[in-house]
Amino acid sequence: MSNVSIKTVKEVDALRVASQMAAETLLGVGDMIRAGITTEDINTFVHEDTIRRGGYPAPLNYHGFPKSVCTSINEVVCHGIPCDRVLEPGDIINVDVTTIYNGFYGDTSATFYIGKPSPEAKHVTEVSRRSLQLGIAQVRDGARLGDIGAAIQEFAEAEGCSVVRAFVGHGIGRRFHEAPQVSHVGKYGNGARLRAGMCFTIEPMINIGTYEVEIQEDKWTALTADRSLSAQFEHTIVVTKSGCEVLTRRSRQLANSEIFPDPFAVSEARAL
Template sequence: MTITIKDATGIAGMRVAGRLAAELLDYLAPFVKPGVTTNELDRLADDYTTQVQGAISAPLNYAPGGHNPYPKSICTSINHQVCHGIPNDKPLKKGDIVNVDVTVIKDAWHGDSSRMYMVGEASVAAKRLCKLTYDAMWMGIMKVKAGAYLGDIGHAIQVFAEGQGLSVVREFCGHGIGANFHEDPQVLHYGRPGTLDQLKAGMTITIEPMLNLGRREIKEMGDGWTIVTKDRTLSAQWEHTVLVTPTGYEVLTLSEHSPPIPAFVTPSA
C-alpha cells in the first residue's frame, strides 16, 4: 500500500479542487426539484464544471478494472439506490431523496464530495435518515488527526449509526485522494478503534458513509454501476474530502452554502 503525503503545493491544489466540488453542489441545489431529470442535472454539472470552473469531471469515462466506462459527469442515487446511480431521463418526483456525488479535477488535483437533496417534501423517515447520515459523517471526521487510526473513524461512524437503528454499507468505503481519483488507503465506515493505518499529516482522504434504513445488504444492477439496497429500503450518503493536519483535520469540500456543520462538532485544533 502506498499512501501519498501532500506537500504545501499539493495541499494548496487540493484546497482549490475541494472548494470547486462544494461550489458545484451549491450550484446544483436549486435545480433539484420535482419534474427535473437527473440527465438535466448532469448536463448542468458538466457545463458548470467545464465552462465556469475551467475544470474536468473525474467520473466521466472513469473505468476502474472490470467496469465499463462511467457514462456521465456525476452520480445521482435516488431513494433505495446506495451509490453510483447513472443519470437518466426519468423525472424526479416529490418525496424523492437523491444523493449527488461530484468529483472535480482542477490542475490535476481531485475534489470529491456528495450531498443529499430532498425533492419537495420528504417523509419523516427520509429526513431522519439524511440527517443522521450527515451526523455520522461528522462523527468520523472528528476522529481525524495525525496519530489516530483509520479504525477510529470507522468505529465512530458504526457505533453512532447502529445506535440509531441504521445499518452501515460495508462493500463501499472512503479512500485516499489527490492527484489520483482513488488512492490508498481505504477508509472503512465500520471497525475497531486503534486498528488499520495510522493517519499522518498531509494525507487527504474521503469520508463518505452510506447508511440504510433497513438491512445493510446491497446488490449491483445490470448497468454494472448502480448499487441498491437488497430490501429496497432507503439509503443515504454524504461525503467530504478531509486533510489530516498535525493536530486535527481540515475539511476541504466546504463552501459558502454548504449545509451547516452540526452543533456537536468540536472545531479542529
C-alpha cells in the first residue's frame, strides 16, 4: 500500500474539522426530515447548511453529479439524485453528506425512517447500522483490511442480509477518494496492514435481498437488482496506535434514525 498516505497530526486535525461539519449537517437532516418533503428539499438544506458553516458540498459537480448530497430511498443502494420525489410514510432513506473545508473532506451518511417502518425496513436498517459498528471495531494499528469486511459480512449474512460488493469505502484526505479501497466483505487476516495515521471511510451497503446492483440511465443511481430494500451508514475514521477515532462521530442522538432500542444488544448479552 505504498500509495496510501499516512496523515500528519495537522492533517488529521483538519480532517476532524471537516468531518465534524459534515456530522453536524447530517444531524440537521435528521431534525428536518419527515413525510411530505422532497429529496430536493433535503438537497437545499444540505447545500445551505454546508455553505453557512463555511464549507462546500463535495458531491456538487463531482464527476458531473448534479446535486449537493446523495439521497437514496428504499431500493436505491447509493448515489440517488435529489429530485421532486416526495417522502412517504414507511420509506427509508440514506442521506450521504460530504463537506470540504480548507481543502479537506469529511464524509458521513445515515439511513432515516420516514414514519413507522415495515419489519423488513427496520431489520435491514439496523443490520446496516450494526455492521458499521462491527467494522469500526476491527480497526487498529497492525490489523488487516480484510478484517473489516470479514466482520461486516459475517454479521450481515448471519442476519439474512447481503453485502454490496460493487461499492466500497475509501481513503480520504485532500481528495474525496484516495487509497485504500475498503471492501465490506473479506476474510480475517487478509489484505494490507492498517497503520496509524491512515484515514478512510467504512460505509457498508446492506440489502435485504441480493447484493447485486443495477446502475440506472442517469449513470449514478444504483438500485438493488431485485428491487429489495437497502440501507447504509458511513463514518470517516483515522487509525490510531490504540484503535481508531471516528472523525464523524455525532454530538447527539440522530433524530429519525436512532429511534429504536438496539435490537442486537439482547443477543449479545445472551452470548456472554
